[in-house]
Each structure stands twice: as structure tokens, then as C-alpha cells.
Amino acid sequence: MARVLTVGMHLADVLGRYVEAIPEGQGIQLLDEIRLTVAGTAAATAVNLAHLGETVSTVGVVGDDALGTFIVNRMHDTGVSTEHLRVDQSLPTSATMLPIRRDGSRPALHVVSTNGQLNEQDLQPELLNGTSLVHLGGSCLLPGIDGRPSADFLQKAKEHGAIVTMDFIPSRTSHSRDWQAIELCLPFVDYLLPSDDDAYYISRADGDRHQAIDYYLDAGVKNVLITMGEHGVSISNNDQQDLRLPAFDVDVVDTTGCGDAFAAGFIAELMRENNVLAAAEYGLACGSLMATGLGSDAVDLTRPRVEDFRRTASRSAP
Template identity: 50%
Template sequence: MSANDVVSIGLHIVDVLGRPVTEIPPGQGMRRIDEIAITVAGTAAATSVGLARLGVRVESVGALGEDSLGRFLRQKMLDEGVGCAWLTEHSGVPTSATMLPIRPDGSRPALHVVGANAVLEADHVPWSDMAETKVLHLGGTCLLPGLDGEPAARVLERARNNGLITTLDLIPTGDATDLDALLPALPHVDYVFPSYEDALSLAGTDDGAEAARFFLDAGAGCVVITMGGDGACLAARGRGELRRPAYDVDVVDTTGCGDAFAAGFITGLVEGASEESALELGLACGSLVATGLGSDAGLTDRAALTRFMEATPRRDKERSG
């Protein structure tokens, strides 16, 4: 049995990124770019790396293929100090991977292989390894067909019954099945982390306040909506909204900013900080990751994060509504 502050369950992906990409050359043409990177990614794996860099004891739970990408991902996470005893390997499926051509403004289309993430199930959750765990994080709802819906609800309910704080991050696909994957889980979630665009889409509205109410009415204890350069908004049942502006940074790549935000916010929960302090940590982590290429850029350790928070100005503009 190992001692963990956080168990992070869900998507484990290898990202291959290149920047800046302004076009895909036709045929077998070539374009020179400035930088290519290969990184640990995914709403469970990248969040685990961020947590480990912030000094949090974390165990990552996910499914890999029996291939070179899976071996890379496991070794990289071990090198970062993430517990990997519950990363399972599966024959006949590849490790999940994404190719990301990063545009000059930091945005990125994605070419994605679902792979082994599709075989992750509730039976993979290491209940015997969670005696000291404070937070159970589920990352990747809507892209975990073996876990989405009622299986995720059972996992989260059991975690809360065992006294854990539960957090959830999601990646909607735009299909009607997204709500089937998400809604059963929300009554058992203390904090859910949708992006602004995803919150609007799932709620079927163009109003941020209505989107927040959608998650709260569906049962979530608290919804934390990330809004990119416009900061973040936290809303909870029976309480008002808390909004904080983003840090003012030059954006290189937005890949993994949401995962880093979750890592910062969860770090605050582990430390027993206020929700406002957790929100600040999340914003700082997400902003730092935006300054480099890939999910592991910028964020190095807690001391550097503190220096960044003390020295970096904030953006004045916040999204209204």
C-alpha cells in the first residue's frame, strides 16, 4: 500500500506537438517549423504530472497499450514522481495519442487515437491503495466509454462515502451522448472543471451564469469554469460567484492549460486552502503552461509558481455574463 494525497483516474495520452503551424502542406510537401515536442498529456495523466511538480503525492490510474508510447508515458511519469502502480497495459490496443499542430495564436486542432483509454473501467480503481487519499480526480469524462455514466457515478459516490473530495474534468465530444456520460456523475462531484465553451455547449445556452446553474442544478457541489485569458469563475449552490482575472502572459500553446489548472486547484484542496486560494493556484498553473509548448511547459515546482504569482500582473478584462 502506498500513501497518496490524490488518486487521478482517466485519460492518459501521449501528445506530439509542433509549432508554429500555419498550414498543412499538400501532397508530400514540407514546411519548416520552430519546435516539436512529445509530452505526457490527458486530463488524468497531465494533471498527475502537475500535481507531482507541486509536491503533491499522486497515484495515476489509467490504461496503456503494450507499445513504445506506453513505455514512454509510464517512464516519463515515474521520472516526474507520479505513482504508476495502477497503470495497466492491454494487448491489442495502442496507447492513446494525439498529434497537435499549434497555430501561431496558441490554438490547436487535434488528430486523436482513442486507443487504450477506451478499456479503462471502474474495476481499475485502487480502493485498497487509498487509505491516506484526500482527493479522487476523474479526468476525461465523455471520452471514457468503459467508465462514463453510471460506472463513474458509482466510483465517485464510493469515494465521497469514504470521505474523499471528488473532482471531475471533462472533454465533451459534441455528441448527444455527452450528457449521458456526464449527468449521472455530477450529483457525486464536489468540484467540476468545464471550460467556458464546453459549459455553454453542454448547457445549451450562450450565457455563462445559466451554464453554471446547469451544472449546479444537475447536482455538482461547485462548478469552476475556466475562461482562458479572461480568468475563471467559481459558483456553488447557495453562494455567489467568485471571479478572478487571468495572469498576463504571452501565450505560446494552450495545450494542457486546463489540466494544469486542475492540478493547481486540487493542490489547494489537499492543503486545506480556501476556494479562492485554490482558484488562484489553478489560474497560475494554467497561465504558466500557456507560456511553452505542451502540457508540461512552464510549471516546474511550487517555489517557481509562488515567484510567478508574486511577480506577474493580472489581466484587467474579465468575461461578462
């Protein structure tokens, strides 16, 4: 049985660096590198967890096509159980094109496709047998389970004694729809792991971190961890507010997958130490290390590699 179960987004990323501008007409721009990677807030987190030595299973949907085969094979090869990664015959696999800028930022050109096919029937209670932690990744972009289906599954997870972690990605097409996608889930979430931009958008905090923190704690979340890129992470619960830990100093190549790497590191260390500060420190190391390469699997997050990075990397003030 898997100790960790990831549920949600599975997709393939096609990344190119560096893209200064999209050429007009039939123009061409020569790039340094193009990669195809497993991505998504459930899939990438699961792969990183497997590299970190966790026993992990994943729940999602991919298409019966080359990208779907790539995702299944890649995840299986890293040690993730793909028994519950369903193949849908009717749609192509979800995918994103990411033109990477020189500062590591990137716009995203995304098709929901098979991620929209994940449904309540995929969330069977039997998945929770032997599971110590459930990570729900990609809410707001999972129309088949957003809202009540996700909340019911997380409630069952809590009844089974599992820890619940959650990350969301607002569609930004409708604030009310995005809020409804996560609202019912929040009382069952032990650790919420959004980026600062996403946290502020949903909470309408307009960059006010304390307002955002209060918003999620009032909604029932036990611990709110807001990742802030080069500024590290903010940790809050009902006992402490906005405790900040600094990020590690790295030369950023690409920020794709850094949040998923943080989530994986946080979860893996939480399972060992049951200490939110130690887990956040480890998550920061994983997220910072991932930023040194291109894509969500730019770095294999083995524990020796992460520990070596933690010993040698410098850190900025929080």
C-alpha cells in the same frame, strides 16, 4: 498511500509549432519545434501535482509500445505512482497530434485507443484507502467507465470521505451520449472544472455563463469553476454566483494542458488551504504559466517557480 488519485485519460501528445496550414500533397512546412509530452486530463494533472509536491497515484491504460513506455517512465520519474497504470497488449497507446497556431490555439487529431479500455474492473474500492481527493479527468472520452461505473466509483469516494473533482471533454459526436457520460456523476462532484466551451456545449447554454452555472448546480454539483482562458475563471456555488478572478498576463505560446495545470494547482492548494478562492487563484497561476511553453509539461510547476510567477506577473481585469 497517495493523497490524490487521478483517474481517466492518459495519452501522448505530439506537438508542432507553428503550423499555418497543412501542406497539400507531398508538401512540407518547416516548424520551429516538435515535442512529445505526457498528456491527458488524468496523466498531465498527476504529473503537475507531483511537481507541486503532492503524493499522487494514477489509474488508466496505456499500450505495450514506445508511447506507453514513455508515459509510464515519464510519470514514474516525476514521482507519480504508476502501480495502477495498466498496460494493454492489444492496442496502441492513445495519442493526439496537435498543430499549434501562432495564437496558441490548436485543432486536435486524436485516437481514443487504450483510453477506451479503461473499465469498471480498474476502479477497485481499495484504490480509495488513504486517498483524500479523487480527480476524474476525461469523461465523455472514456467509454469503458463513462456513466454508471464512474458514478458508482465517485459515490464510493464520497463514502470514504474523499473530495471529488472532475473535468470532462465532450466527444461532440452526440450530445445525448456526452450528457449521459457525466449526468450520474454530478451529484457526487464537489468541484467541477470545465473549460467555458465544454461547459456551454454540455449545458446548451450558447455562451450564457449564468445558464450554464445554473445547469450544473441544479444537477447536483457543489462548486462550478469555469475556466475562461485569458478571462480567468468563474466560481459559483449555492451561496455565490459567477465570482470571477482574472488571469495572469503572459505571452501565449500554446494553450495545450493549461486546463490540466489549472486543475493541478487548484487541487494542490485546496489540499493545503481548503479555500476555493485561494485554490482558484493558485490554479490560475499554474494554468497561465503553462501557456508560456509548448505542451502539457512545458513548465515544471514547482512551488517556488509558481510563487515567483505570482509575485512578478501582472493581471488583467476580470
